[in-house]
Amino acid sequence: MVVRRKGGKDHINQSFKQIDSSTWLIGSLMLSRSPDLSNNATWNDISDNSSYTLTVAPTFHDLTTSSPNSPFINLVHEAGDASAVWSIGNCAFCKVKYIEEGVTSESTTLDFVQAQNPSFDTPKVIYHAFGKDRSYLFLERLPGRTLDSAWPNLNETWRQYYVNAVVNTCKEMSEWAGNRLGGVDNRDVPEYFLQPQGADDFSTLQTTCEAIGMDCSKFVFYHADLGPSNIIVEEEPMLGKIGIIDFEISGYFPRSWIRTKFRLSSGMNLSASASNDPTWWRSEIQKALGANGFEDCAEAWMKWSAS
The missing domain is CATH 3.90.1200 (Aminoglycoside 3'-phosphotransferase; Chain: A, domain 2)
Structure with missing residues (x-):
């Protein structure tokens, strides 16, 4: 099935929206940063003793958003209008791409590879969400x-x-x-x-x-x-x-x-x-x-x- 890609404010590189200095909207998810480590967070960033938590955004919301303007969120890669990758803090990435029907997800493949106990390192899947036309894959950053x-x-x-x-x-x-x-x-x-x-x-x-x-x-x-x-x-x-x-x-x-x-x-x-x-x-x-x-x-x- 041919993927219908979007432009303008719905371009793939506009998938991250900033709500305030420590909260972002990514599809139907909200990402919040806390300046402290937390056992309840989705992940901790020990490089600066912060934590990040993913929650489902309210179904009906009227949030004022803008393009990310934060030292913690950076667009680091674009593949045209097909996918984009953001770094989150110092130890995580979010990869946003269009969903291709009938195709194996990257998170499924990563789980398989890690189950083989390979000699090389691979990134751990933190969370993988699927929206109407895009997937949102959160991965741990490999050192190096x-x-x-x-x-x-x-x-x-x-x-x-x-x-x-x-x-x-x-x-x-x-x-x-x-x-x-x-x-x-x-x-x-x-x-x-x-x-x-x-x-x-x-x-x-x-x-x-x-x-x-x-x-x-x-x-x-x-x-x-x-x-x-x-x-x-x-x-x-x-x-x-x-x-x-x-x-x-x-x-x-x-x-x-x-x-x-x-x-x-x-x-x-x-x-x-x-x-x-x-x-x-x-x-x-x-x-x-x-x-x-x-x-x-x-x-x-x-x-x-x-x-």
């Missing part, structure tokens, strides 16, 4: 910074270390098998790279994979968006621990899609501010995946895409 922001200060040894770490993560997740192409709850995954032109849902992705020539006899779990902005590393590299965020399009795919996606997606490039060779990251990843037996169907995908 994105690989993209750390990149300019990393030496060659650490850069190669993180390439190998992500390849090993792909191998680890590929051990989690599914019985169909889709999400972990047997719904669909919004992988636009595999969506045929003119399709208004994601129910035919396996047909695409078969047309490309991928082996669809089994399916393995894949994050599908492992660019440097979705990998969290230490502020200063010491132990080499990594975290992974943004599981929106993660699910079960043919194994060959793992390497192929790195070949195709410029969204997994390093940013221009991080490197003057933005494709280095995904180029090195896909080569390392090839050395580990992952197949590449990029040329077949390009022929299918052009047909």
Whole structure:
């Protein structure tokens, strides 16, 4: 089903509304900040001994609101008119996106991944609410910074270390098998790279994979968006621990899609501010995946895409 996106005051980046200096309206939710820690709060922010509480807003209200003007609420990411992310204090984020019918929710995927006891860190789901056309996902912030922001200060040894770490993560997740192409709850995954032109849902992705020539006899779990902005590393590299965020399009795919996606997606490039060779990251990843037996169907995908 095609999502009808809105503009103006209803644009996705206007989803946060400020009521006063410590209260905000987010869809049908109210978020309140207290300058003290509380056992009754939805979460505590120990960095400044504050707490945040989510409640359901009154059904009928006449609240005067404005755009957020607060040091505690900041818009940190926009994906056009499809989604937006706000930081809340120092230890939480709120991701607002349009609901896509029939698609596995990110919170469901995160719960699944965490149940596998992975070697990498993932953000804890604080709360997930669904409105008429948007979802509101509150997540704990992982400590550290994105690989993209750390990149300019990393030496060659650490850069190669993180390439190998992500390849090993792909191998680890590929051990989690599914019985169909889709999400972990047997719904669909919004992988636009595999969506045929003119399709208004994601129910035919396996047909695409078969047309490309991928082996669809089994399916393995894949994050599908492992660019440097979705990998969290230490502020200063010491132990080499990594975290992974943004599981929106993660699910079960043919194994060959793992390497192929790195070949195709410029969204997994390093940013221009991080490197003057933005494709280095995904180029090195896909080569390392090839050395580990992952197949590449990029040329077949390009022929299918052009047909």
